[in-house]
Amino acid sequence: MDGSQTSASGEGMTHRERVLAAIDHRQPDRVPFDYWAVSEVTDRLCRELGIAGKEGLLEHFGVDLRYVPGPSFVGLERRSFEGGVSEDLWGVKRKRIEVKTDRFTWSYKHVVESPLAGAETVADIERYPGWPSPDWWDYSTIADQCEQVGGYAVVNHGDRLDRTAQLKTMMYLRGMEQIYVDLARNPALIDAMLERIRAYYLEYNERVFRQIQGKADIFMMGDDFGTQQGPMMSLATWRRFFREGFRRYIELAHRYGLKVMHHSCGSVKYLMGELIDAGLDILQALQPRARDMDLAALKREYGEHLTFHGSIDIQQTLPLGTPADVEREVRERIQAAGGSGGFIIGTAHNLLPEVPTANILALYEACQRYGGG
Numbered sequence: 001m002d003g004s005q006t007s008a009s010g011e012g013m014t015h016r017e018r019v020l021a022a023i024d025h026r027q028p029d030r031v032p033f034d035y036w037a038v039s040e041v042t043d044r045l046c047r048e049l050g051i052a053g054k055e056g057l058l059e060h061f062g063v064d065l066r067y068v069p070g071p072s073f074v075g076l077e078r079r080s081f082e083g084g085v086s087e088d089l090w091g092v093k094r095k096r097i098e099v100k101t102d103r104f105t106w107s108y109k110h111v112v113e114s115p116l117a118g119a120e121t122v123a124d125i126e127r128y129p130g131w132p133s134p135d136w137w138d139y140s141t142i143a144d145q146c147e148q149v150g151g152y153a154v155v156n157h158g159d160r161l162d163r164t165a166q167l168k169t170m171m172y173l174r175g176m177e178q179i180y181v182d183l184a185r186n187p188a189l190i191d192a193m194l195e196r197i198r199a200y201y202l203e204y205n206e207r208v209f210r211q212i213q214g215k216a217d218i219f220m221m222g223d224d225f226g227t228q229q230g231p232m233m234s235l236a237t238w239r240r241f242f243r244e245g246f247r248r249y250i251e252l253a254h255r256y257g258l259k260v261m262h263h264s265c266g267s268v269k270y271l272m273g274e275l276i277d278a279g280l281d282i283l284q285a286l287q288p289r290a291r292d293m294d295l296a297a298l299k300r301e302y303g304e305h306l307t308f309h310g311s312i313d314i315q316q317t318l319p320l321g322t323p324a325d326v327e328r329e330v331r332e333r334i335q336a337a338g339g340s341g342g343f344i345i346g347t348a349h350n351l352l353p354e355v356p357t358a359n360i361l362a363l364y365e366a367c368q369r370y371g372g373g
Helices: 015-023 039-049 054-061 122-126 142-149 167-174 176-185 187-212 235-241 243-255 269-277 295-302 323-337 357-370
Strands: 065-068 085-087 093-100 105-113 153-156 218-222 259-263 282-285 307-312 343-347
Touching: 015 153, 015 343, 039 054, 039 105, 039 357, 065 142, 122 187, 142 153, 142 187, 153 187, 167 176, 167 187, 176 187, 187 235, 187 243, 218 282, 235 243, 235 269, 243 259, 243 269, 269 295, 295 307, 295 323, 307 323, 323 343, 323 357
Parallel strands: 065 153, 153 218, 218 259, 259 282, 282 307, 307 343
Antiparallel strands: 085 093, 093 105
16 A cells, blocks of 8 residues: 555655655645554554554555654652552553443543642642652663664654643643633642643653654644634633743754644644744644634645644544545545645544544545545
8 A cells, every 4th residue: 555655746755755845845745644543443453454563554554654652761660559540650640441342442541630639839739749850761762763763754752641741731630620720710830830840841852852863853742722612721821821831842842953743632723823933843633623623724824834734533534434434534635735735644633443444444545545636
């Protein structure tokens, strides 16, 4: 299935060249595409297609990007508790939840205890003993991880539950409902948490970037700033609490020659100008059923400044549609955003086990078929 070295014009590009051209708003030989899926889906596809391992699957589909796992955790021993509960490096307790149906089994980690839920003062935040340290990681292998990729665009993204963020980290530590109360009534507590979160990620990422300088192409971070129906907060609130940290994360990555991709679910059109002003290169997810997230409209208004990544619907089309529906949606997305670069097609989030194999195959066959324009 991999048609990466030829294009409709006959001018082949490597996977990496194709992605970098798109990010630079130059027309690649075809629209680059990505693969996001939970491990259960990857294992199922490998089994059903007779492919040995995830890398073989990515090669089979012709995927243009590779995500490196990053540093290894070597810090404090993470505690475990009864009932399958474990503690992460922030001190957040999670329990693995297993979802079983007659067609598939899937598991995820659910937050069961937020360690700062009871904090009432800045002093409570400051005396919390669970703030992590960048010293808790072994950075020595990440350069080799990048070098071993070879020929693909390399993305440094970190573990999904510890990806560079601001709001998400506070939600884990404090609880989602309480964070919204704090944003309105307890700004000093928000500031105290953000100071420590930013300091950790800035130092952690600088150590990573020193190791991968010249060996990786994209730094990925993630924070959900939108809901299905609209903004997760007012623009004034985002500017007050999150603009500075967002800008500093991007500036650090740019100093090391990395493009920056940010993942956010939901309706985030209200932030587009802010993201561009902060220097963001790639906006990832493009949840098509969220309000104001029509790809064609966003491309017309913001496509000169942002590269868009994602846009294939995981709420209806992929799990509930037919292969023909998937093919049609891929064709429409490429027609809407594939011209003049600035687009990497992919799913709006991870493929889940509810998505039929036939629809996944239709997705990547359509990416190859229509990606050349």
